[in-house]
Amino acid sequence: MSAITRDRAVRPAPSAVSRRIRRAGSSAILPLVVPALLVALWWWGSESAVNGLFIAPPRDVLDRTLSDFLSPHPGDLFLGEVARHDLVPSLWRAALGFWLAVVVGVGLGIVLGLRPVLAALFQPLVHLGRSLPTPALIGVFFLLFGTGDWPKVLLIAFGVVWPILFNTIDGVQGIGTARAHVASVFKIPSRDVLLRIVLPGAAPKIFAGVRVALSLSLIMMVISELQKAKNGLGYLLVYSQRNFDYPGFWTVLVVLAVVGIVLNVIMIQIERRVLAWHRGVTAQHD
Template sequence: MSVATRVLRRLLFVVALPAVLLALWWFASADSTDVYRPPLRTVLAAFPDVWNAERLRADLVPSLVRLLSGYALAAVAGVALGTLIGSYRKVRAFCEPVLEFLRAVPPPVLVPVIMLFAGIGDGMKIVVIAVGCVWPVLLNTVEGVRAVDAVMTDTSRSYGITGAARLRYLVLPSASPQIFAGLRQSLSIGIILMVISEMFAASNGLGFAVVQFQRGFAIADMWTGILVLGLLGFLLSVLFQLVERRVLSWYHGLRESSRRSP
């Protein structure tokens, strides 16, 4: 099978289900007279006028900046703390009750509390995203560090590989599949928290725009905002998969070779 055929086949797999769902939505809503559920053709007709260059710059760009800033903070803090906690049994035993307690608290509940300390500006929204996204990264990093192969650990110790070299060449590569699993979970959480945080005392952003459309009874425009959020989540997921495939190429190659071996 040629490369072009494989790419085309993969593309068809990616777009097949969305195309079917859009077709079902189109025909199911074609005769709708409900103001809250307008026909899909009405929503798509409003899309270019609503999401022009000016609105994209005013609402989409700030949302992306907040999302990526909070996500980056969560990734750095989660990997750093997770590596520390996972590397030392006593530290893990000391922190585990607190981690389990904080993980059980839904991040949206913390929005009013964070507003008291961080205000209502962009800082609050970034902190909300970071606080919600950090837990999947941290907990998956802890588990990944704990699962480092004991034989490889003993081998590195016998060769005198310790400290930063051990962290760089053994611990982080071994834990990276788990770390990326946490980063993937955090990405979807970050998008949800981005929207929720922008519904509180905001003046721009995708969440703010959707709420404004709803309050102004612009229902078709509100549905276009929901579509933009879905498209944003899809594009970020595809970008994440490309990065993951590149960084973990050795891991996927190892799995593929083990699957082919008898």
């Protein structure tokens, strides 16, 4: 037996704990590689003589973010003046538009999914609404509903309702007629059919549409605030551009990215808890 073979025979196998630690370390480090590369590329671009005037350095953006959006005072909920004046109203409008889209999209999707006649009747209208470019309708919403917060909320809801609506229709129709026949044979009440058969069966696709709509709500939030706005992150983007405040412009972009990441993480956690039963059923079938 050679020395290398003896060393391999004597060397103990890695324990389960060490393997878990290595897997946890790799899973925690790998997602940070691409953001680190992007920050390095950002820093390199800000140091360039050509782009230095338009690309604010990461350090300046970080200082601006801390000073504008954070506060050391608990009475202000640790929110800076810009956060209270622009971030909070934007998130409030985005939340109202998003939840309005969820209520309308899920409710209408269930009705159209359960009633094929209604689905065929309203199909042209639904596809027409989805095909309309929402940013082009900004003037229409301002003309119909004024220039306050309400037209912005409706514009956000109109722009994000479609993935929820179509995924809900698809999820409800994908349940199949067999379960409906079983429910009719056993004379299960309609309410129980809706709450115990239809919604659980369509929930995975509904959540898929909701996650897409959540990302779109931030985009529509910014678009709705580019015109006829007195505050908000979209208004802040236009204001910083017009005043050549490039650190402020990049600060708003960073804040939007952070908000998007946080909302996505929250939605993933909610989806995992609500659909925990679905993963268990899928694992049993696999």
